[in-house]
Amino acid sequence: MEKIAKIYVAGHRGMVGSAIVRELNRLGYHNVVVKTSAELDLRNQSAVDAFYSTEKPDYVFVAAAKVGGILANNTYRAEFLYDNLCIQNNLIHGAYVHGVKKLLFLGSSCIYPKLAPQPLKEEYLLSGCLEPTNEPYAIAKITGIKMCEAYRDQYGCNFISAMPTNMYGPNDNYHPENSHVLPALIRKFHEAKTLNAPEVVVWGDGSPMREFLYADDLANALVYLMLNYNERDFVNVGYGSDITIGDLAQTIGEIVGFKGGIVFDDSKPNGTPKKLMDSSRLFATGWKPQTALNDGIRLAYTDFLSKHS
Numbered sequence: 001m002e003k004i005a006k007i008y009v010a011g012h013r014g015m016v017g018s019a020i021v022r023e024l025n026r027l028g029y030h031n032v033v034v035k036t037s038a039e040l041d042l043r044n045q046s047a048v049d050a051f052y053s054t055e056k057p058d059y060v061f062v063a064a065a066k067v068g069g070i071l072a073n074n075t076y077r078a079e080f081l082y083d084n085l086c087i088q089n090n091l092i093h094g095a096y097v098h099g100v101k102k103l104l105f106l107g108s109s110c111i112y113p114k115l116a117p118q119p120l121k122e123e124y125l126l127s128g129c130l131e132p133t134n135e136p137y138a139i140a141k142i143t144g145i146k147m148c149e150a151y152r153d154q155y156g157c158n159f160i161s162a163m164p165t166n167m168y169g170p171n172d173n174y175h176p177e178n179s180h181v182l183p184a185l186i187r188k189f190h191e192a193k194t195l196n197a198p199e200v201v202v203w204g205d206g207s208p209m210r211e212f213l214y215a216d217d218l219a220n221a222l223v224y225l226m227l228n229y230n231e232r233d234f235v236n237v238g239y240g241s242d243i244t245i246g247d248l249a250q251t252i253g254e255i256v257g258f259k260g261g262i263v264f265d266d267s268k269p270n271g272t273p274k275k276l277m278d279s280s281r282l283f284a285t286g287w288k289p290q291t292a293l294n295d296g297i298r299l300a301y302t303d304f305l306s307k308h309s
Helices: 015-026 045-055 070-075 077-097 132-155 181-194 215-228 245-256 293-308
Strands: 007-010 059-062 102-106 159-164 166-168 199-203 212-214 235-237 261-265
Touching: 007 015, 015 166, 015 215, 045 077, 059 077, 059 215, 070 077, 070 132, 077 102, 077 132, 077 159, 102 132, 102 215, 132 159, 159 215, 166 181, 166 215, 166 293, 181 199, 181 245, 181 293, 199 245, 212 215, 212 293, 215 235, 245 261, 245 293
Parallel strands: 007 059, 059 102, 102 159, 159 235, 166 212, 199 261
Antiparallel strands: none
16 A cells, blocks of 8 residues: 555544544555545445545545444444445445455454354354344444455455454544443443442443454554455454453443442343454454553543543
8 A cells, every 4th residue: 555545534533434544644644535424425326436436546444334332223223224235335336346456344243143152253254143233233244244255256356354343442432322332331430420420320230241442453453454464354353352341340430430339230231242353363464452451441531531521
């Protein structure tokens, strides 16, 4: 990827997209193209086609998606399926039509079966039933992976896919209903601290195991893959270890400075019991994450305070 190459980052205002832009700029790639959703509706095929015709990007990072936590995924099932299929279909097909040199599609760890063996290996894809609460989103992401494989097989496109674990960091979504667990807990504990609340209620029984990767580490991995990886098989991008939701809540409470108690509401869904990705394929190439979980949570909380205090 030449330093003068034109690079399009779809979804640049999101947590992952903004981290990719920061990483590209850090490495000296300054010909980066971005468009807001108001400027370019990625669900609109003719608009995306016109964008490709005008801008002619050499490389494309597909980090644009409709995303959310358990509640959002389960509530807006049709939107999560339709919007994500449209976005990735238009970007992937458009990249083929307009001769993009290389495209990286960003998936999600929810593509794996709910009860797949742990840690999650790439070959477990489509080996069992999905987690029902986020099935539409997962199906869309699986389709994106298969599109990249199919366009490589039929047209010889250098389209690759990366599957990140749960991410967190700057520009995360802290919405009280539509956010993922780590940013949702940051907001909950901060608000409880501000209000001097006696306790914080956490969804589920605290037992599910989750893995978390800091967004800037993910961006570093994605640029690394764009520069070095040209294979058909998708690649897991994880942190390498997981933590229970209970321990995560305790850690976030301590970092935020909340002094009250933690109550687990086991009437609420836990989601997948355990989700740890096997990132050995990526780690074997020499890439490793740099940000410890506690350090990353502190950075994320600082970012939250800068936007929500």
